[in-house]
Amino acid sequence: MRRHTQSVNIGGVFLGSEYPVRLQSMVNTDTMNTKATVAQAIRIVEAGGDYVRITAPGVREAEQLAVIKKELNRRGYRVPLIADIHFNPKAAETAARLVEKVRINPGNYFDKRTIMPQEYSESEYTAELERMHERILPLIAICKEYGTAVRIGSNHGSLSNRIVHRYGDAPKGMVESVMEFLRIFEAEQFRQVVISMKASNVRVMIDATRLLVAQMEQEQMNYPVHLGVTEAGDGEDGRIKSALGIGTLLLDGIGDTIRVSLTEAPENELPVAKKIVQYVNRKANPIFPTGETEGEIVWKQENFRSSAGKPVVVLKREYQDTDAEDVCVKAACDFGAHLLNGIGDGILVATPALNPPEKGTEIALALLQACRLRMSKTEYISCPSCGRTLFDLQTTVARIKEKTSHLKGLKIAVMGCIVNGPGEMADADYGYVGAGEGKVTLYRRREVMKSNIPEGNAVEELINLIKNNGDWKEMPTIHL
Template identity: 60%
Template sequence: MIDKQKKYCNSLTAYSRFKTREVFVGKVPLGGNNPIRIQSMTTTNTMDTIATVEQTIRMVDAGCEYVRITAPSINEAKNLENIKNELRKRGYEVPLIADIHFTPNAAEIAAQIVEKIRINPGNYADKKKFNQLEYTDEEYNAELKRIREKFTPLVKICKEHGAAMRIGTNHGSLSDRVMNRYGDTPLGMVESALEFVRICEELDYHNIVLSMKASNTQVMVQAYRLLVNRMINEGMNYPLHLGVTEAGGGEDGRIKSALGIGTLLEDGLGDTVRVSLTEDPEYEVPVAISLVSRYENRKGQNSIMAIDENPVDPFTYFKRNSFELHGSGGSNHPIVTADLSSYKNISYDDLKDIGYTYNTVTDKWSVSDIAADFIFTGNNHLSFP
């Protein structure tokens, strides 16, 4: 049995999904025993109804099960109705999600139109003024009361209209209040979300999805794991939306997304996935599908001996102590070693693949920025200097 104070997954060695409560987003539920859902977000101007509808259709045709649309003001929130009606007219029933920042009044309008609302607890009721303030417990609780008053109308509208809500913390937009008490940390991200969750629970609203997004995958993974640990210890099991903020484009963006999202999926965490690339959203969808498809038959993998005691703190990063040897270990940065020991005849082209290029004219080597630090050749003999 894993120590409850460190627990964030069912097992450290055997794959199984962390069981969350089922949340309905329109007619497409997530969590519970449902498959991991795929979603993405439009990049069009929300006031351009036709452009948004056509991009949404491309996303759905690519495999998207939910589509998120930004609604930064009341006008965009109102236009969601035109977008929804046009999609339904064209035969597309995909649930829509309104993405809200800073504008509670826009959220309250959107919640009456679309199937789900996404809010950021860091800026829904708080403003980031970069004030260096110290809050007493009394002052902090007074701020929570103010947030409750501002947030309650949206919760009631969501309950009335059957809309779901994602409470999505962003590492880069924690409020001054949270920053001053918890710092720019995974704990601050978790507390920021749970403050809003507790308000929802007080109002008997549980149609909630949670996310802990960051551009730093290490912070992201720690925050999600800490969130699940807190939910386990507080008797919660809300579904999780997984995503890496601004992962980038091309191969780098895909690798970064796989690193962050894939780590959590391996933990058995995650009920819906969005891969965020600097590309058209229909190109994000196949990447998300590829990541999720690995877990369709994950239980069929060979089992290994169970580990009940986690030897590390899964919520805090500490570099393992080690001896220094040939520039590695100790206080040195991690190094990259290219293993060419299985190559029978190592050629110039083989070295070029790992960042080392030989110029026969100048008889000089050039080393790229991504070259391996060391090359392990085993017992192979190199036929060139």
């Protein structure tokens, strides 16, 4: 059953438990390029997007949103637009006068010092909260006047120093990061608010969202929730991670709008988002026409015991689908909650109708990896890119995968920009981050190893970095 929430009006397309789960995506064009941005926004709408998000790094881009909106309206598209803001209250205030919703990141709305550790005394902490309250007032006043909604979107990896110092770089910190803002919004009686808790680690995303909902309930708040696994990557892995995080929470009854983030064209995200919502709805409201049976997960108790003496349980389900994407989405929704809750010692995803039929094993391994239960290949964390990206992220990810896909268990992040990339790649071992036109900065965990290297050499430099740190293995030779 859907968790009850209040409704939020986003340009006439209402959001909340009284309405269908809304789908959205974000353009990855340069916001100043009206033609490309409008064309991509239209593709998102045509693919089923209820809202379109556009980055506004500065006031100039925020003002440009009016031009984009006018052109979309002229072409008959009245889709509500959402401005994506980091680090720039002035851009948020400008955008709030022009579009239907503004997304702010509580970790960096005022605080640019997201990585440097800093001690906070009780009085310094309180003073910072008061300063925050003062500084958010102009945005609240504009949103009230123009009927603009706000999303408070917390991202693991871009929490403020204040929060990390007090609550840690963990789900609890993500929740408090949002609650600080929510309490201010409530005190100012502004309630057109949506919340999100995003992380590239699916477990962190799910734990943080569940914790947030519990905390809101404790404080008698019922704001709608936006779900998404950020930097999920591309291909089947990206689809599985997204369906695992989003599907598991939707099955809990949590979630009112979703975004599947893929390192692909944004319009590719909508069919996956639709499949997740449809499958969850079907699982929640099963209707079996006469003669049709719906397979459920079979709990198979094996005849052998674990080293701890417990019976070994294998979760099994057969899918008759002929499309691998359908199986990825369904299996993630079916197995996710069990695996993440520690149930099951093994899984079997049977796919007799897929070509080849053994594809199910690949999907099962990807699912276990997404749950961080069994690492059987390199883990890629890559952002979907946006107007801040100055290189072709998709091609770069493909080139890096080609060279590093044999490094089992290593986590490699490929991020579009230096503004958010380093913080949001959170738990990656190595990071390849766009640092400006034709420039890349390489990281080992959160430490900068090489700055502003030319893009042409950057993949080779990344490989050298991995080699110099002893994490490289030669690719196995295949003898034909």
